[in-house]
Amino acid sequence: MRIVTWNVNSLMARLPRVVSWLRLHEPDVLLLQETKCADASFPASEFSALGYRSAHHGEGRWNGVAVLSRVGLEGITPGLAIPSPDGRLEGRYLAADCGGLRVASVYVPNGRELGHPYFAYKLAFLEELRRLVTAHLAAGGRPMVLGGDFNIAPTDADVFDPAAFVGLTHVSPEERSALAALLGAGLQDLATLPGQEPAFTYWDYRQGFFRRGLGMRIDLLLGSAELAPLVRVVTVDRGERGGERPSDHAPLEVDVEFGPT
Numbered sequence: 001m002r003i004v005t006w007n008v009n010s011l012m013a014r015l016p017r018v019v020s021w022l023r024l025h026e027p028d029v030l031l032l033q034e035t036k037c038a039d040a041s042f043p044a045s046e047f048s049a050l051g052y053r054s055a056h057h058g059e060g061r062w063n064g065v066a067v068l069s070r071v072g073l074e075g076i077t078p079g080l081a082i083p084s085p086d087g088r089l090e091g092r093y094l095a096a097d098c099g100g101l102r103v104a105s106v107y108v109p110n111g112r113e114l115g116h117p118y119f120a121y122k123l124a125f126l127e128e129l130r131r132l133v134t135a136h137l138a139a140g141g142r143p144m145v146l147g148g149d150f151n152i153a154p155t156d157a158d159v160f161d162p163a164a165f166v167g168l169t170h171v172s173p174e175e176r177s178a179l180a181a182l183l184g185a186g187l188q189d190l191a192t193l194p195g196q197e198p199a200f201t202y203w204d205y206r207q208g209f210f211r212r213g214l215g216m217r218i219d220l221l222l223g224s225a226e227l228a229p230l231v232r233v234v235t236v237d238r239g240e241r242g243g244e245r246p247s248d249h250a251p252l253e254v255d256v257e258f259g260p261t
Contacts, residue, residue, distance in 0.1 A: 005147030071099030
């Protein structure tokens with residue numbers, strides 16, 4: 001089974017690229033983040049024409065997550081009960097059963113800056129994720145994959161220059177500790193398994209960051225322990241970061257020897 005996560009940074013702006021990419025790569029499951037569209041405007045028919053069932057959880061101009069699957073789509077669960085500082089329940093989490101797996105598309109809050117109310121929101125969001133994963137695995141649920149833009153670089157090796165990020169979000173001890181707690185609930189960072197080579201997934205639009213190789217690894221695929229020995233390869237499709245009107249993120253893909261049931 002091939003599972004892909006991709007922050008598209010506005011689905012409608014990127015739709016021709018996403019459709020073309022789906023035709024070429026034919027993943028079994030595609031997890032999208034930052035769709036920036038409301039549920040009513042989500043282009044489900046475009047994906048249905050390619051053989052994908054889809055679910056979307058969005059709010060309009062900001063955020064938005066989706067799951068596309070050609071191996072079944074059941075048990076759809078939108079949203080986390082963690083309000084933002086302005087009291088909204090944002091479109092940042094969508095889970096579903098696909099081909100024998102429990103998958104979730106996750107868009108973790110950016111956090112804005114250390115000490116900001118949205119930084120506390122980010123940590124609360126990650127804690128709620130940890131609670132959900134713990135409960136699911138403790139209940140003997142299906143193997144699980146969380147994919148998405150976590151807005152955290154797990155280690156200093158996951159940013160182009162650690163000195164450039166001192167005092168900023170994405171690399172703080174609090175964020176990394178929260179991510180470590182999520183992994184400690186029973187997940188593994190699939191890109192860091194033996195034999196895999198973690199690579200940057202995000203390059204800022206500014207100042208030619210992509211051309212200069214100044215990236216970060218903030219898009220992650222986290223899988224439950226029983227999937228680890230079944231992973232064959234984890235790759236980043238860097239080509240999708242180039243060309244005309246790209247997202248600032250590239251697709252992150254995992255191929256796992258796990259058949260749909």
